[in-house]
Structures are given as C-alpha cells and as structure tokens.
Amino acid sequence: MLYYLFNYLDQLDFPGAGMFKYVSFRSGLALILSLFISTAIGRKIIDRLQYLQIGETIRNLGLEGEYSKKGTPTMGGIIIIIAILIPTLLCARLSNIYVLLMLVTTLWLGALGFADDYIKVFRKNKEGMHGRFKIVGQVGLGLIVGLVLFLSPDVVIKENMEVRHDNVIETVKFHTLEKKSTKTTIPFVKNNNFDYAMLVDWAGKYKQEAAWIVFVAMVIFVVTAVSNGANLTDGLDGLAAGTSAIIGVALGILAYMSSHFQFASFLNIMFIPGAEELTVFASAFIGATIGFLWYNAYPAQVFMGDTGSLTLGGIIAVFAIIIRKELLIPILCGIFLVESLSVIMQTFYFKYTKKKYGEGRRIFKMAPLHHHFQKAGNAGIQALIQKPLNKVPESKIVVRFWLIGIILAVITIVTLKMR
Template sequence: MLYYLFEYLEQFDFPGAGMFQYVTFRSAMAALLALFISIFAGKYIIRWLQKKQIGETIRDLDLEGQYSKRGTPTMGGIIIILAILLSILLFGKLENIYIILLIVSTLWVGALGFADDYIKVFRKDKEGVKGKFKVVAQVGLGLIVGMVMYLSPDIVARENTEIRVNNVIESVQYGNKEVKTTKTTIPFVKNNNFDYRWLVSFMGDFADEAVWVIFVIAVILIVTAVSNSANLTDGLDGLAAGSSAIIGVALGILAYLSGRVDFASYLNIMYIPGSDELMVFAAAFVGATIGFLWYNAYPAEVFMGDTGSLTLGSIIGVFAVLIHKELLLPILCGVFFVEALSVIIQVTYFKYTKKKYGVGKRVFKMTPLHHHFQKPGNAGIDALIQKPIAPVAEPKLVTRFWLIGIILAVFAVATLKMR
C-alpha cells in the first residue's frame, strides 16, 4: 500500500518518494517491519496463547529436557504469518502475480495448519487434521499454483541462449519475446536448464499439452514434499525457524538475480520479468522468522506448531517453483530433506525387517534425524547406527544444523556458476 501512496506522491516531488521504486529499499523495510512485528506483537500473542492455555502436548520420547517443554504455548506460526502478510501488504506491489500467489499460499496453508493445531489443542485429538485431508489441501495448492503458471499471461520468461565461439561462451542473449516455458534451472550442467518437455518428447504433437500436465504434477509433488519436510524438521527449539530464514535469504537472492536481465545474463539463467519483486516477500519472510526466533530459540517460549511449519515449507516450495529454481531445492533445503529422508528410511526398513524376520529393526535410534543425535548410544534401541554414543545438547545440535544449512544455501547459489 505504501508503494502506491509514494508512487502517487512522487509526482509532487515529495522528498524520498522515489525510494519506494527500488526493490532493494522496500525489501529492507519489509524485513525490518516483519522483524519488529514478530518481536513486539509476538509478545502479546504469546500471552494470549498462554491465557487460552494453548499448550503443546509432549510425547514421551525419553529425551533430555523433554518434559520441561510441556505446556509451552503452540500455534506460534500465527506470529510469522501476521508479520509476513502485514509487511508485504505495506511494501509489496500487490498487483504482481508472483506476490499474489505467495499471499494465497500463505493464507491457504496457514489455515490448514491452524485447523490442525486447533483440533490437537482444543479437541484433544493428537492426530489433528486427517492425513488424507492434509494431502488434499497441499495438492490443491500445488494445482492452483501450477495452473496459474500455465494460464496467467503475466507469468512468462525470456529463455537464455548461449553464444559460443570455439566452444567458449562469449555471451548470453535473450529473445525479444516473453514466452511460457517449462524450463527450470538445474545445477552442474553447461546450459543450466532442464526442460520438462524432454519427459514427453515421444508424444510428438501432443507434447505441448502433455508437458504442462507433467509440470503441474511436479509442482504438486514439490509443494507437498517441502511442506511436510519442514513440518518434520520442527522438533527442536529454533531449528525450523532458523533453517527457513537461511533458505529465505538464498531464495531472495535468486529471485533478484532472475528478475534482473544483467545478472541473469552473467549467470546464464532465465530472465523472469517481475520476479525481482519476490525479493520483498523473501525479506518479509526472513524478518518474520528471525523475529520469531526471539521467542523460539532455546529454551523456547512458544512453538510454531503446524500453523507455522506447514506454512513455511509451502512458501519455500511455491517460491522456488515461481522462479524456476525448484531443482535446487534438494541442495537448498538439504536439512529439511535429510530429516524427511531419515523418516522414510526408518519406516521402510522397519516394515521390511518385520515382514522378513518377524521383528522390526531400525536404522536410526529415533527419527526425524535430529532426535537420533539426542539419544545416547546403546540406550536399549537395536539400531544399525548407534553413534554418537553421547547425546548432543539441543542448542549445539540446532546450531550445527543451522551451519549446515548456511553451507548448503551458499553452495546452492554457487552451483549457478559451477558447470
């Protein structure tokens, strides 16, 4: 809203009005406002949650410090969502299709997570929203995003073409025409692009329609996977929020680079007009998650609950798809995916051994993976991996995961020049 106000005031030579035309300035303001809202409004929201006795129910996992968390307010994701939305409403270009899609995604999955937490807390149903309904909601969001990307005339790109001399790239050029594309950036290859069309090239004349079906299915899988991975990661104080903030910084940089033709040309990636506006959303996202850490860092005064974790994961998934960087997610969201992969491995191996030997065996002492490091070795659990023998303190464990996340985020951005 402030963007439009100062755009109007600029015609009267209002001092400083021109600053709002710069994405970088509005991004800085959005980050600061989101940080301010998270810290100062968060205090009152936590008090309200405590007053309503909205406390977390702690499962008996036999972990150090576990019972001290009993009764800690949950549903703190409300703080993050509020901070993001208020900041983007004030500093974003609200007609930008990318911003609209991310606002819809935030509200959509935020409502799903809120319903899940509400059922767990107020109705005392530990299962929350039925798993199949969660999946339907996540698939629905992926379908909306995928179809809008297909149908909206505002979501276009200019594909990069390499100009080579003696097999050396002399320059990167872009066509004058903005086109719909199913190409996406992929690391470690020379032309830096992967086209979903290659998966249906055998269909000949029907490939033009079939490729968008494949693309929409891919969007659904990506959004669902990242959302659930973030949800599994939310098990230690500050882990999901801190990891999300790191990913948000990287996504903001990638969005800005993709929306600037000069930087896109240098990196040999697609130029996506209008995507630089997503840097404002990323800044609000980072400010909100860092501000939330004020209360969520060890020992946590509030948990984000599914209201926060599902929303953060969905925002990250949708954001990456919009800037055609979704194939960087296994690197960028490495912490999330390893956490989810540990659960998949554990469940699969347990079922396999139970079917074959009659007794289920484990690979890790406990999953998601962060709980494996909290369990002392040889604690009566027959797991293939027993190390570390001594449990790792929660603050140290979270900090190490953050450091790994930073390394992966830097590496993900660096892969754009690693061919």
C-alpha cells in the first residue's frame, strides 16, 4: 500500500518518495517493521492467550523439563502471521502474482493450523484435527498454487543459455522472449536446468500439458512434505522458528538473484521477472521469525503451535517453488527432512519388528530426531542407536541444529556453482 502511495507522491516530486521504487529499501523496511511488530504485539498476544487459558498440553515422554512447559501459551503462530502480513501489505507491490500467492499461502495454512490448535485446546482433543483433513487442506493449497502458476500469464521465465568456446562457458545469455515453462533449477549439472517435460516424453504432442500435470503434482507433494516437516521440527524451544529464519535468508538471496540479470547469469540460473518482490516478503518472514524468537527462545514464553509451524513450512515450500528452486529443498530444508525421515523410519521399523518378533523395536531412542538427543542412552528404551549416551541440554540441541541449518543454507547456494 505504501508503495502505491509513495509512487504517487514521487510523481508530484515529493522529496524522498522515490526510495520506495527500490526493492532493497522496501525489503529493509519490511524487515524492521516485522521485527518491531512481532516484538511489540507479542507480549500482548501472549498475555491474551494466558487470559484465555490457551496452554500447551504435555504428554509424558519422560523428557527432562517437559512438565515445566505445561500451561505455556500456544497458538503463538498468530504473532508470526501478523508480523508477516502487515509489512508485506505495506511494502510490497500487491499487483505482483507471486506476492499474492505468498499471502494466500500464509492465510490458508494459518487458518488450517489455527483450526488444528483450536481442536486441541478448546475441545481438549490432544490429537487435534484428523490427519486426513489436514492433508486435504495442504493438497488443496498445492493444487491452487500449481494451477495459478500454470494458468497465470504473469508467471513466465527467461531461460538461460550457455555460450561456449572450446567447451568452456564464456558467458550466459537469456532468451529475449519471456515464456511459460516447466523447467526448474537443479544442482550439480552443467546447465542447471531440469524440465519436467522430460518425464513425460511418452505423451507425444500432449507432452507440455502432461508436463504441467507433473509440475502441479510436484507442487502438491512439496507443500505437503515441507509443511509437515516444519510441524515435526517444532518440538523444542526456538528450533522451528530459528531454522525457518535461516532458510528464509537463503530463499531471499535466491529470489533476488533470480530476478537480477547479472546475478542470474553468474549463477547460470533462469531469470524470473517479478521475483524481486519476493525479497520484500522474505524480509518480513525473516523479521517475523526472529522477532518471535524473542519470546520463543529457551525457556519459551509461548509456542507457535500448528498455527505457526504449518504456515512456516508452507511458506518455505511455495516460495521455493515460485523461484524454481524446489529441487534444492532436500539440502536447504535438510533439518526438516531428517526430522521427517526419523519419524517415518521409526514408525516403519517399530511395526515391522512387532509383526516379526511380537515386540516393537526402535531405531532411535525417540522420534522426531531432536528428542533422540534428549534421552539418555541407558534410558531402558530398546533402540538400535543409543549414542549419545548422555542426554544433551535442550538449548544446546537447538543451537547445534541452527548451525547445521546455516551450513546447509550456504551449501544450497554454493551448489549452483558446483557443476
């Protein structure tokens, strides 16, 4: 909104109004606003949640300090959502299709997570929303995002072309025409591009249509997987928020580079017109998650609940898809990936051994993975992996996961030049 106001004032030669033309200025402003909003309103929302007795229900997992968390206000994801929406609405160009998709994603998954938390807190159902309804909500968002990217005339790219001499890349140029494409960025290969149409060569003259079906299916899968991964990661104070902030920084950098001719040429990735506005959203996202850590860092004064975790995961997934970096998610979101895999492996192995031996056995002392480090190795749990033998303090686990997240974010960007 402020973008349009100051654009009008700039036409009237109002001093300083031209600053709002620059994405860098609006991104910095969005970051500052989101930090201020999340810290300023956070205390009031926490007090309100306490007044309404919206506290966390604790299951007996045998973890040190878990009962000290009982009654801590949950549904704090509301703070993150507000701190993302307001700066984005004020600083971004709202006519941009990518910004609109990110706003829809934030509201959609925020509402889905809120409904889940509402059932847990007010209806006293510890399981929350039935899994199938949560999946339907995530698939629905994936379908909307995929179809918009397919149908909208504003969603176009300029494909990168390598100019070689003696098999050495001299420069990278871009097609002069903008076009719709099912191509995405993939690391470790020479031209950094992968076309989903390659998976449907058998479709003949309907190859492009079939490629978009595959693309939409990939969108649905990525949205569902990453939002659930973030949800599973939200188990320790500050873990999900801090990890998401780190991922947000990497995505913001990639969005800016994808929308800048020189940087896109340097990385040999496709040029995406309009993606620069996503840096404004990314800045608001980073500020909101860091500001939330003011209250969520150990010992947490508030938990984000599914209201926050599903939203953060969905935002990361859709953002990566828009800038055609969804195939980098296994690296960038490696923390989410291993957390999800630990649960899948644990569940599968437990069921398999129970069927085979009549007694369920475990791979980890506890899943998701972050709880594995909270359990002592001699805790009496029949697990294949007992190390570390001594339990690790919660705050140390979180910081170590953050450090791993930073390393993965750096690797994600570097891989684009490792071919």
